[in-house]
Amino acid sequence: MTYNLETAEHPEKLRRVAIDPVSRVEGHGKVTILLDDQNKVHQVRLHIVEFRGFEKFIQGRPYWEVPVMVQRLCGICPVSHHLAASKALDVIVGAKRLTPAAEKLRRLMHYGQMLQSHALHFFHLCSPDLLFGFDSDITKRNIVGVAAAHPEIAKRGVLLRKFGQEVIRVTAGKRVHGTGAVPGGMNKSLTIAERDELLKDIYHIVSWSRDAVHLIQKVHIQDPGLYNSFGIFRSNFMSIVGHNGDLDFYHGTLRARDDNGKLIFDDVDYQQYDKYIEEEVRPWSYMKFPFFKSLGREHGWYKVGPLARVQNCDQISTPFAEHERKEFVDYAGGSPMHAPLAYHWTRMIEMLHAAEVIKDLLHDDDLLSDDLMVEGERKMEGVGVIEAPRGTLFHHYRVDENDLITMANLIVSTTNNNQAMNEAVRHVARRYLHGREVTEGLLNHIEVAIRAFDPCLSCATHALGKMPLAVELVDPEGNVVHSLSRS
Amino acid sequence: MSQTFIIDGKTVPFEEGQTIIQAATKAGVFIPHLCYHPDFKPHGSCKLCTVKVNGRQTASCTMRAMAGMVVESDTEEINAERRALTQMLFVEGNHFCPSCEQSGNCQLQATAYHLGMMSPHYDHFFPNRPVDASHPEVLLDFNRCILCSLCVRASRDVDGKNVFALSGRGITTHLIVNAKSGQLADTNFTLDDKAAHVCPVGVILRKRKGFAVPIGERTYDKQPISGTVDAVTEGH
Numbered sequence: 001m002t003y004n005l006e007t008a009e010h011p012e013k014l015r016r017v018a019i020d021p022v023s024r025v026e027g028h029g030k031v032t033i034l035l036d037d038q039n040k041v042h043q044v045r046l047h048i049v050e051f052r053g054f055e056k057f058i059q060g061r062p063y064w065e066v067p068v069m070v071q072r073l074c075g076i077c078p079v080s081h082h083l084a085a086s087k088a089l090d091v092i093v094g095a096k097r098l099t100p101a102a103e104k105l106r107r108l109m110h111y112g113q114m115l116q117s118h119a120l121h122f123f124h125l126c127s128p129d130l131l132f133g134f135d136s137d138i139t140k141r142n143i144v145g146v147a148a149a150h151p152e153i154a155k156r157g158v159l160l161r162k163f164g165q166e167v168i169r170v171t172a173g174k175r176v177h178g179t180g181a182v183p184g185g186m187n188k189s190l191t192i193a194e195r196d197e198l199l200k201d202i203y204h205i206v207s208w209s210r211d212a213v214h215l216i217q218k219v220h221i222q223d224p225g226l227y228n229s230f231g232i233f234r235s236n237f238m239s240i241v242g243h244n245g246d247l248d249f250y251h252g253t254l255r256a257r258d259d260n261g262k263l264i265f266d267d268v269d270y271q272q273y274d275k276y277i278e279e280e281v282r283p284w285s286y287m288k289f290p291f292f293k294s295l296g297r298e299h300g301w302y303k304v305g306p307l308a309r310v311q312n313c314d315q316i317s318t319p320f321a322e323h324e325r326k327e328f329v330d331y332a333g334g335s336p337m338h339a340p341l342a343y344h345w346t347r348m349i350e351m352l353h354a355a356e357v358i359k360d361l362l363h364d365d366d367l368l369s370d371d372l373m374v375e376g377e378r379k380m381e382g383v384g385v386i387e388a389p390r391g392t393l394f395h396h397y398r399v400d401e402n403d404l405i406t407m408a409n410l411i412v413s414t415t416n417n418n419q420a421m422n423e424a425v426r427h428v429a430r431r432y433l434h435g436r437e438v439t440e441g442l443l444n445h446i447e448v449a450i451r452a453f454d455p456c457l458s459c460a461t462h463a464l465g466k467m468p469l470a471v472e473l474v475d476p477e478g479n480v481v482h483s484l485s486r487s
Numbered sequence: 488m489s490q491t492f493i494i495d496g497k498t499v500p501f502e503e504g505q506t507i508i509q510a511a512t513k514a515g516v517f518i519p520h521l522c523y524h525p526d527f528k529p530h531g532s533c534k535l536c537t538v539k540v541n542g543r544q545t546a547s548c549t550m551r552a553m554a555g556m557v558v559e560s561d562t563e564e565i566n567a568e569r570r571a572l573t574q575m576l577f578v579e580g581n582h583f584c585p586s587c588e589q590s591g592n593c594q595l596q597a598t599a600y601h602l603g604m605m606s607p608h609y610d611h612f613f614p615n616r617p618v619d620a621s622h623p624e625v626l627l628d629f630n631r632c633i634l635c636s637l638c639v640r641a642s643r644d645v646d647g648k649n650v651f652a653l654s655g656r657g658i659t660t661h662l663i664v665n666a667k668s669g670q671l672a673d674t675n676f677t678l679d680d681k682a683a684h685v686c687p688v689g690v691i692l693r694k695r696k697g698f699a700v701p702i703g704e705r706t707y708d709k710q711p712i713s714g715t716v717d718a719v720t721e722g723h
């Protein structure tokens with residue numbers, strides 16, 4: 001695992017290229033590349049502005065506000081923050097075990113979020129690249145182009161997402177920024193009418209999710225030269241796993257493996273996460289770089305998210321998704337797959353699993369129960385961890401005896417993937433940009449690599465392919481030599 | 488025979504001594520208000536209830552009804568002024584509705600909706616007002632205080648305790664707790680006090696229960712403020 005291309009030896013002699021997507025609210029991402037006169041790549045960095053301000057802002061606020069407040073952190077997966085914070089505060093209010101109804105309702109909410117987020121990412125953001133090619137005609141490389149060429153695929157993407165949003169709405173109370181989860185449980189259950197409404201569509205949802213797995217599997221297998229190697233780097237990986245090593249997005253213990261799949265740690269209670277994980281600050285980036293303490297800064301970084309989860313678990317509890325997991329593992333040939341584009345395949349396996357779990361939950365009458373709250377011995381500190389669509393998400397709080405937050409620490413999924421995304425971008429830059437004139441198509445290769453990880457910034461800035469993207473080539477004196485933009 | 492006056496073209500009966508807002512509310516005519524509460528002596532400070540009586544502006548929560556008066560309330564001109572007052576209240580404090588536990592139960596928010604307020608318009612003051620979390624049962628979040636003095640009146644006139652007071656003047660007016668330390672824990676305030684249940688916004692809050700009632704099932708989620716009976720939330 002190398003730090004190659006992170007820092008150039010003589011940056012003052014090089015030209016700078018910045019891929020600078022103009023941000024909306026959630027985050028701001030930018031890639032800078034230093035090139036010499038022959039267009040040789042000397043330094044590549046992915047910068048993401050992360051809003052640590054939140055951790056400061058929340059101090060001095062009453063703890064029960066936090067699950068609602070944290071949803072403002074991210075317009076993309078507010079439910080993940082809502083639930084991770086609620087889980088941390090369950091610990092604070094002494095709710096060791098939620099009632100079955102509360103736990104299942106939260107799980108339903110979370111899997112609804114997983115479904116909608118994965119569907120959005122795959123159909124809206126990535127299918128244009130995957131179906132048309134990374135440097136295909138830019139005017140068609142968007143969801144509108146997909147809708148024209150493959151209307152059925154585009155339509156299903158919309159409906160899958162809508163279904164996930166509906167699940168969120170009935171469990172959280174609102175489609176965005178709901179209040180369903182509260183420290184110690186939930187504030188609402190499902191009505192029979194709400195449940196039946198979801199039941200009407202769930203079988204389509206499962207079957208379309210299966211088709212989506214098959215679609216990406218086919219695309220992947222057809223072009224192994226590209227899909228197995230684009231942006232590839234080897235790394236450790238981490239996720240939570242549930243009971244018996246099942247794939248679980250809502251609850252479990254921490255498990256990490258090295259690049260060969262060998263366990264680094266397993267069955268770790270996440271209340272102790274800070275004994276295993278440390279966050280490094282680097283001068284050029286606002287976002288921290290977490291790593292496993294036992295392996296140190298240089299070798300301890302890891303990746304999270306679908307590709308990590310599907311290969312970290314021992315099995316998947318639902319039959320269709322388990323079948324697809326096996327196919328994937330077989331294809332990988334007995335050792336972990338590290339290709340970033342394999343994120344797409346595993347993401348769709350996860351979407352299928354989410355759909356199957358939702359189907360099972362909808363047949364469980366606990367969802368209708370009003371037995372929703374527990375509490376116990378009050379604690380001063382709690383950690384909540386969840387597998388968000390983009391990977392492991394940590395929320396850690398301390399609360400004083402007057403119920404006010406005194407400390408908050410969050411490690412969001414995209415931060416966990418920080419080094420990994422940087423590695424992928426460097427690999428692509430070396431392979432595709434090196435020695436060539438920079439074109440929009442080439443720059444899109446960089447973005448394809450970033451997008452595979454589904455970082456918040458990519459969703460935020462590339463919704464429907466409409467966000468403007470400005471690229472500037474700057475000479476050592478800071479003069480713009482050449483610029484490229486699209487909107 | 489009871490006497491009458493006219494408000495927005497409607498004839499309203501009243502009894503001797505009733506204020507305009509009392510008679511109007513009884514007759515089902517809603518007049519926006521924040522510092523008025525039917526159980527307490529009027530304070531006349533927020534000016535939201537301003538109406539025009541025979542062409543002159545006056546606070547309807549303090550002005551007695553008189554036979555034959557012609558009152559204008561729901562006019563574009565008066566509502567524009569009410570809207571501006573509401574906007575000022577929003578920017579003077581820190582009102583962050585999306586994560587406020589009183590959202591849906593808050594009279595300020597409901598009034599803003601009623602008046603069609605789309606944005607705060609003015610620059611935010613962003614005052615620095617720390618919360619008082621010292622009391623075991625009740626949190627005071629001064630960020631949202633609109634200085635209506637209802638808690639002051641309730642504590643003094645109903646609870647007989649005098650826990651709260653308004654201090655300072657003009658723009659520096661603020662709510663204080665009558666204790667040497669200034670902390671609620673050092674008063675004899677309890678959750679049973681009337682004062683614990685009158686705040687029209689989200690200052691005086693029962694601890695740990697903030698989101699027990701889901702958004703969507705709260706007082707003003709179900710009916711607009713103009714349709715609530717005595718227009719005082721039961722959200723606490």
Ligand code: SF4
Nearest residue numbers: 632633635636638686
């Ligand atoms: S705390 Fe509430 S009731 Fe008391 S003055 Fe402020 S806004 Fe009015």
Ligand code: FES
Nearest residue numbers: 520533534536548
């Ligand atoms: S309600 Fe009349 S002045 Fe406030």
